[in-house]
Each structure stands twice: as C-alpha cells, then as structure tokens.
Amino acid sequence: MSSLQTVQTNRAHLVSTLAGGSVEKYECLLDHLLSQNVLNWEDYEGLSLVGQPLSILVRNLLDTVTCKGETACKQFLDVLHDVEDSAHEVNLCLQPPEDLSQPSQYLQRERPRIVQLTHNYINAVLQQLLEHCCITQIEIEHIQLPIYSTSQKARRLLDLLRLKGNEPARYFTEFIHNLGQGLVQVTDVLVCLGYQTKLKTTISAQSKFLSTYDGSENMCLEDIYTPSVLEIQTYSSNSDNIPGSQNQDLLSIFNAQGLINDHADTVLILGDAGGGKSTLLQQIQHLWANGQGFHNFSFVFPFSCRRLGCINKPISLRTLLFEQCCWPPDQLQDQIFQYILDHPKQVLITFDGFDEFKFAFTDDSKHCSPTEPTGIAGLVFNLIQGNLMKDCIKVLTSRPDAVNASLRKYVRKEMHLKGFSEEGIQFFMKKHHSNPDTARDIISLVKANSSLHGLCNIPVFCWIVSKCHKQLIACGGQTPQTMTDMYVLTLKHFLLHSSTKMKVTENVLSEKVHSIRHLGKLALNGLCQGLYVFSYHEIAKEEVAEEDLSLGFLVLSRNFSDEKQASLQYYEFIHITFQCFFAALYMIMNDDVASSLLHKLFKWNRKPTSESCGRVHRISQLCLQPILHRQIKPLLHNIEIRNLQITATFVAGLFSDVLYNNLVASWQPIKFPKKRKIIKRCLTKGIQKHFRSIPPALKDEKKSMHAMPEFVWLIKCIYEFQDVTLSQKAVQGLDVDHLKMTYCGISPAECTALAYVLMHLKRPVGIQLDHNSVGDIGIEQLMPCLHKCQAL
Numbered sequence: 001m002s003s004l005q006t007v008q009t010n011r012a013h014l015v016s017t018l019a020g021g022s023v024e025k026y027e028c029l030l031d032h033l034l035s036q037n038v039l040n041w042e043d044y045e046g047l048s049l050v051g052q053p054l055s056i057l058v059r060n061l062l063d064t065v066t067c068k069g070e071t072a073c074k075q076f077l078d079v080l081h082d083v084e085d086s087a088h089e090v091n092l093c094l095q096p097p098e099d100l101s102q103p104s105q106y107l108q109r110e111r112p113r114i115v116q117l118t119h120n121y122i123n124a125v126l127q128q129l130l131e132h133c134c135i136t137q138i139e140i141e142h143i144q145l146p147i148y149s150t151s152q153k154a155r156r157l158l159d160l161l162r163l164k165g166n167e168p169a170r171y172f173t174e175f176i177h178n179l180g181q182g183l184v185q186v187t188d189v190l191v192c193l194g195y196q197t198k199l200k201t202t203i204s205a206q207s208k209f210l211s212t213y214d215g216s217e218n219m220c221l222e223d224i225y226t227p228s229v230l231e232i233q234t235y236s237s238n239s240d241n242i243p244g245s246q247n248q249d250l251l252s253i254f255n256a257q258g259l260i261n262d263h264a265d266t267v268l269i270l271g272d273a274g275g276g277k278s279t280l281l282q283q284i285q286h287l288w289a290n291g292q293g294f295h296n297f298s299f300v301f302p303f304s305c306r307r308l309g310c311i312n313k314p315i316s317l318r319t320l321l322f323e324q325c326c327w328p329p330d331q332l333q334d335q336i337f338q339y340i341l342d343h344p345k346q347v348l349i350t351f352d353g354f355d356e357f358k359f360a361f362t363d364d365s366k367h368c369s370p371t372e373p374t375g376i377a378g379l380v381f382n383l384i385q386g387n388l389m390k391d392c393i394k395v396l397t398s399r400p401d402a403v404n405a406s407l408r409k410y411v412r413k414e415m416h417l418k419g420f421s422e423e424g425i426q427f428f429m430k431k432h433h434s435n436p437d438t439a440r441d442i443i444s445l446v447k448a449n450s451s452l453h454g455l456c457n458i459p460v461f462c463w464i465v466s467k468c469h470k471q472l473i474a475c476g477g478q479t480p481q482t483m484t485d486m487y488v489l490t491l492k493h494f495l496l497h498s499s500t501k502m503k504v505t506e507n508v509l510s511e512k513v514h515s516i517r518h519l520g521k522l523a524l525n526g527l528c529q530g531l532y533v534f535s536y537h538e539i540a541k542e543e544v545a546e547e548d549l550s551l552g553f554l555v556l557s558r559n560f561s562d563e564k565q566a567s568l569q570y571y572e573f574i575h576i577t578f579q580c581f582f583a584a585l586y587m588i589m590n591d592d593v594a595s596s597l598l599h600k601l602f603k604w605n606r607k608p609t610s611e612s613c614g615r616v617h618r619i620s621q622l623c624l625q626p627i628l629h630r631q632i633k634p635l636l637h638n639i640e641i642r643n644l645q646i647t648a649t650f651v652a653g654l655f656s657d658v659l660y661n662n663l664v665a666s667w668q669p670i671k672f673p674k675k676r677k678i679i680k681r682c683l684t685k686g687i688q689k690h691f692r693s694i695p696p697a698l699k700d701e702k703k704s705m706h707a708m709p710e711f712v713w714l715i716k717c718i719y720e721f722q723d724v725t726l727s728q729k730a731v732q733g734l735d736v737d738h739l740k741m742t743y744c745g746i747s748p749a750e751c752t753a754l755a756y757v758l759m760h761l762k763r764p765v766g767i768q769l770d771h772n773s774v775g776d777i778g779i780e781q782l783m784p785c786l787h788k789c790q791a792l
C-alpha cells in the first residue's frame with residue numbers, strides 16, 4: 001500500500017489518535033513537517049491557529065498532506081513514527097549552520113531541536129535577545145502571554161524571528177550554535193542564563209533604591225541618578241593637554257582609553273566621601289540587571305568592602321560568589337561555577353569602599369585555587385591581582401588615601417569621580433523635586449550663595465541642600481557657609497521632622513540632647529573600632545533607644561539585615577560622614593571627653609603606629625561583636641585617617657561663632673570655652689609647623705612651598721572655624737613666592753576655604769593648582785583671594 005493510501009485508509013484512526021493526544025505532540029509534529037519542508041509557512045500558519053479545536057486542525061493537516069501527494073505522505077508517516085518514538089528521548093543535536101547568510105532557513109530546519117532545547121530557559125533566552133536588541137520588550141510580553149506553554153513560547157519566538165529580518169535571526173543562530181558543538185555546552189550556557197536571570201532579579205531589587213536616604217524617603221535610583229564628572233587619571237607630565245582626562249561616561253570604565261597597565265584587570269575609581277562612588281556602582285549594577293546596559297557581562301557580582309570585612313572565617317571564591325551574591329540550584333552549582341571560571345571576560349566583580357576594608361593591600365601571599373578557602377583579605381587581594389579570575393574586570397572604588405603603591409601595580413586604569421558639574425547640580429535638583437517652582441527656587445538659592453554653590457558639587461551636600469531647602473530658604477541671608485553648617489542644618493531638619501509635636505520655634509537641639517548624645521557615643525565608639533555597622537545589641541548597649549532610632553540617622557543596613565526579627569537587625573548611619581559628624585558632636589558636647597583628646601585629634605601621625613598596624617587583626621575580630629566599653633582615648637589612633645580628618649573638620653566647624661553660640665545656648669557644656677581655645681591653638685600651631693618645614697630658597701631662585709594634602713585639610717578646618725583673626729594668624733608666617741598645590745585633591749569646596757585664608761597673605765604669591773578638580777565653580781570660589789595671586 002502506498003503512503004498516500006495508508007494515510008487515507010487510516011484517516012479515522014489518525015484523527016482519533018492525534019486529536020486525542022496533546023496539543024504539544026501535534027505542534028511538535030508540525031515543527032518536524034515544517035523543518036523537512038513537507039509544510040510551507042502558509043500551511044503551517046493555517047494549521048497552528050490558537051483556539052481551534054484540535055480535531056479540526058488534525059483533519060486539516062491530513063487534508064493538506066494528502067493533497068501534496070505520495071512523497072509528502074511518506075514523510076508525514078515517517079515523522080509521525082519518529083515523534084511517537086522520541087516522545088521520551090529527543091535527539092537534541094543541532095546541526096551547525098552552513099551558511100549564515102540564510103539564518104531563517106537554518107532556524108526553520110532546526111526548529112524541533114531548538115524548541116526542545118530552549119523551552120526550559122525561554123525567559124533567559126528572551127532576555128539575552130532583548131539585551132542584544134534583537135527583540136523588544138513589547139514583543140517579549142506577547143510571547144510571554146500566560147496562555148502559552150513554554151514550548152509554545154519558544155515557537156512564538158521562532159515565528160517572530162522569521163519576520164524580523166536577517167540580523168536578529170543571525171544573532172540567534174550564532175547564539176544557539178556558539179553555545180557549543182553539542183548538548184552539554186548548550187545546556188551549560190542555558191543553565192547559566194537561568195542563573196543570570198536569578199542574579200539579575202536579585203541585583204535589580206538591591207539596586208532599585210538609593211541606600212543612604214533616610215527611611216522616610218524611598219528614592220528610586222532611576223528617578224534621582226545624576227551623571228557625575230568622571231575623569232581618567234593619566235599622570236601625564238603635560239598638564240595643558242591631558243588626553244582623555246575630560247568627563248567620561250560609565251562605559252569608559254571598561255574601554256581601552258587611558259590604560260595604565262594592559263595586563264592588569266582592576267579599574268580603580270577614586271573619590272572623596274559622599275562623592276558618589278557607591279551610587280555610581282549601583283547605577284552600573286542597576287542598568288545591567290534591568291537589561292539596559294553592559295550587555296557584554298553575563299554576570300555581575302557586587303561586593304561591599306564593609307560587608308566583606310566582616311567575614312571572619314576562611315572562604316573560597318566559589319562560596320564568596322554564591323553565598324554573598326546569588327545562590328544557584330544545588331545540582332547546577334558545579335556547572336555554573338565552571339562556566340564562570342571558563343569565561344572570566346563575561347564576569348564583572350565590583351568592590352565598593354576599599355577604604356572601609358580594614359586590611360591594607362599586600363601582594364605577599366598568592367592564592368590561585370578558586371575552590372580552596374582562604375582569609376577574605378587574601379581572596380580579595382588575589383582577585384585584584386588577577387591570581388584568581390584573570391581577565392575578569394574588577395572595579396574597585398575607594399577614597400584616595402586607602403590606595404597604596406603596591407596596589408597601584410595592579411591597576412589597569414585609574415579614574416576620578418569629581419561630583420556634579422554645574423548642570424549636574426541643576427539636573428539633580430529638578431529630579432529631586434517634581435514641583436518645578438521648588439527646584440527653581442533651590443537652584444537660585446544655590447547660585448546666589450557662593451559657599452553653598454561650592455559645596456553642592458559633592459553629591460551628598462547636594463542632597464542635603466535639596467532635602468533641607470525649606471530651612472535654607474527660611475534662613476534668608478544667613479545661609480550655611482561651611483560643611484558643618486550644612487550638617488547642623490540637616491540635624492535640625494531631621495529632629496524637627498521626627499516629631500510632629502515639635503514646633504519650629506522650639507530649640508530642637510536642647511530638646512533632643514539625649515538622643516544626640518546616644519548617637520554620638522555610638523558613632524565615636526564605632527569609628528574608634530572601625531565599626532560602621534551596628535547590631536541591635538550594640539545599639540541597645542550604647543543606650544540608643546527606639547526614640548533615637550526614629551530620628552532617621554541610623555538606618556537598617558541593607559547588606560546585613562535579612563531577618564525580620566528586631567534582634568537580628570543591623571544598623572548603619574545614613575552616610576559615613578554623619579557618623580563622623582555625630583562623633584564630633586559627642587566630643588564637644590560631652591564634658592567627660594578630655595580636652596587633651598582634642599589635641600590628639602589634630603595631631604595624628606600619617607605613618608602607621610605599631611598599634612594601628614595591629615588594628616587590622618583586631619578589628620576583624622571585633623567586627624559585628626558587641627562594642628567594648630573601653631576608654632575612648634587610646635583608641636582614637638585607630639580611626640581611619642580620612643574619617644579622623646572629617647571628624648576633626650566637624651569639630652573645628654562646631655566652634656565657629658554662629659554654631660558655638662547656638663550650641664552653648666542649647667547644651668551649656670562647661671568645658672566648651674576651653675575646648676575652643678585648644679582647637680584654635682592646634683590649628684595655628686599645625687599650620688605654622690607646616691611653614692617651618694619649608695626649605696630656604698636656593699640662591700637666585702624663588703622660594704616655593706609644595707603643599708601636602710594635610711595643608712589643605714588644615715586650611716579647611718580654619719575655614720570651618722570661621723574666624724578672621726585665626727585666618728590672619730595662620731598665614732602670617734608664610735613667606736614664599738610660589739605655592740604649589742598640585743595633586744592635593746582640591747575641589748570647589750576646598751577653593752572656598754583657600755580663598756578665605758589666602759586672602760590674608762601679606763604679599764602676593766604664585767599659586768599652582770594643576771591636577772586638582774577646581775573647575776569653573778572652584779575659580780568662582782577663589783575670587784576673593786585673586787588679588788593675592790601673582791599668577792594662578
């Protein structure tokens with residue numbers, strides 16, 4: 001009997017078997033018939049109408065096949081036989097594409113196998129195609145309709161690709177084929193795509209909101225993110241034309257411009273406190289996780305050095321990635337980890353806040369095994385060096401001070417984050433306030449007030465100004481001059497808003513003195529012990545009550561608090577600078593804090609003492625342990641230098657006339673006048689010591705002084721103190737013709753302070769400010785001292 005006759009005589013049987021079977025089986029049959037050209041697309045479309053009863057579709061199929069004659073019927077019977085046979089065991093071996101100029105034909109020929117191969121991972125596949133702009137989100141939504149089974153979704157995808165032209169089909173063909181020459185690699189990658197989807201979901205949720213906003217404001221990153229000025233550090237001797245030093249976008253972090261060391265994998269991003277380093281990383285992670293950028297990375301593993309520092313047991317790379325970022329299904333762990341190791345170029349690892357890591361970088365010990373556990377410091381350092389995950393890009397952010405020369409050997413590229421430009425400030429204000437009138441008022445306020453303007457290029461200050469705009473506008477002419485003024489303003493803002501009962505006219509500082517004291521003690525003890533995250537028990541021990549927590553300065557640590565139970569929650573200050581601010585408040589308001597301690601605050605030694613070397617070990621043990629109630633005095637040495645400087649700057653600022661009077665009226669601390677005198681003396685002596693170290697001029701040469709960053713810090717403290725006589729006194733001993741301040745990390749805020757002090761110079765000097773980020777706003781800040789500049 002011919003095949004045609006077989007089909008015709010067995011029609012009733014075929015209809016009842018096929019129509020009584022599953023839709024999946026019928027559609028699988030169609031896939032095979034299409035792939036073998038028994039059916040053409042027109043036939044296929046007519047035979048795969050959704051919503052039609054299966055019996056009608058089967059009858060139509062038999063009609064179509066019989067109309068096509070003997071050969072078609074034979075192929076039909078063979079295919080039917082194959083489909084029946086392979087119901088449990090499908091041959092998934094894809095044939096390689098011979099001719100990529102005809103990708104649609106390949107996809108049609110391999111259709112049954114592609115459907116089988118991809119349907120379990122269809123979400124991940126669709127995501128991959130979206131990221132490569134092969135399909136759109138709306139198309140995905142159509143494919144993902146809940147009426148379709150996963151196989152049907154895979155078929156809808158293939159149907160769509162046929163209509164989308166050559167490029168998407170070619171990408172998909174390559175994608176499917178490049179996965180490997182066989183089943184194992186194909187599933188490897190698809191399994192990894194599943195893991196990628198999970199990782200993206202986790203990171204998307206983690207990066208959605210800005211972490212350091214107080215609890216009352218749930219600010220979405222994408223609603224507020226403002227591009228900051230990012231510059232490539234080239235260390236070119238020619239300061240007039242530094243190639244690539246201009247503002248860069250986020251993609252430039254990964255391109256080849258400005259490479260210092262081709263063989264290294266670590267990109268270093270430096271920036272000052274509150275300059276936006278964490279936010280920048282968060283934006284990269286957010287864009288990646290939401291398929292909006294950085295598509296060349298299959299996996300992004302974000303780490304906070306603050307959190308890593310608290311891992312005090314040996315850990316392997318594998319555990320680090322899976323435990324800290326995203327846990328894969330148990331049975332797939334080996335496969336996924338092997339894929340990660342085999343494809344390091346597809347992996348991005350970010351380490352945020354290296355200055356908080358508490359371990360100084362060293363390349364002493366080599367660790368190359370991805371599965372053997374080792375100490376967390378060794379693991380991170382070996383990743384940075386490329387002994388682990390060579391060729392995988394690591395992005396490390398840090399405040400400048402924490403990076404030593406031995407780390408620099410492994411830096412591929414160094415970039416500096418310089419905060420907001422003029423346009424950035426305005427952009428931020430407009431994003432922060434949906435009411436255009438409010439945004440306009442704040443922008444005019446900032447523009448009209450030079451010192452405010454100078455501060456606002458640092459994002460965290462921009463946020464403060466924006467948040468406290470009502471008080472600022474109400475201040476009238478008396479807007480904040482210094483960084484400390486800004487923090488006091490924020491303090492009052494938070495205190496006022498924490499209680500609905502409090503009236504603006506009441507002295508909030510005096511009302512809430514106990515809360516400030518509790519938070520201050522916690523902050524200072526924390527700084528002294530390198531603690532930035534506090535357990536519920538530590539908080540309770542420092543007598544920080546619910547009422548103090550409700551002020552909003554301490555927020556739940558996103559990294560640590562997974563549990564719902566109060567006793568398992570961890571808190572951190574909304575920003576590290578606020579921890580420094582509260583520590584400073586505590587030092588000046590508390591008569592128990594000895595005045596001699598203030599001397600120490602301003603006389604720290606840059607070289608590590610034997611005690612501070614030992615800190616590395618001690619702190620790792622202390623991390624997340626209850627705070628020990630020790631004397632504050634001996635531990636002051638242990639404060640990380642940058643934080644110590646910020647705290648000292650706040651201490652100086654709290655003694656400015658305006659704040660001094662305000663705080664005396666609120667708290668009446670007995671030792672206040674004495675402490676003020678000490679600070680004044682420390683600052684004068686500090687700067688004079690600096691001048692005394694200037695070597696005498698060589699014969700026929702001008703006498704010049706090369707300022708160190710500490711000089712700029714002292715000037716900043718003097719500015720914060722806001723005392724004209726102190727400024728005059730500070731520079732009266734400066735007898736130079738040329739003041740070189742290159743590489744001193746000077747931004748507009750420092751320019752304001754420099755102008756405030758240098759305007760009292762007895763005679764004009766030449767000032768050299770290359771390799772800082774002065775910019776137009778900085779020059780504007782320098783105006784008051786320009787008459788003392790022979791050359792700038």
Ligand SMILES: Nc1ncnc2c1ncn2[C@@H]1O[C@H](COP(=O)(O)OP(=O)(O)OP(=O)(O)O)[C@@H](O)[C@H]1O
Pocket residue numbers: 210211212213224225226227228271272273274275276277278279280353398399428459460461463575576577
């Ligand atoms: N690009 C940005 N767009 C909008 N807001 C920003 C941006 N960068 C920073 N901010 C604001 O400034 C705050 C501080 O920024 P961030 O924590 O990123 O600074 P940082 O450089 O990591 O500081 P630190 O070194 O002290 O940890 C953020 O919480 C946010 O409010």
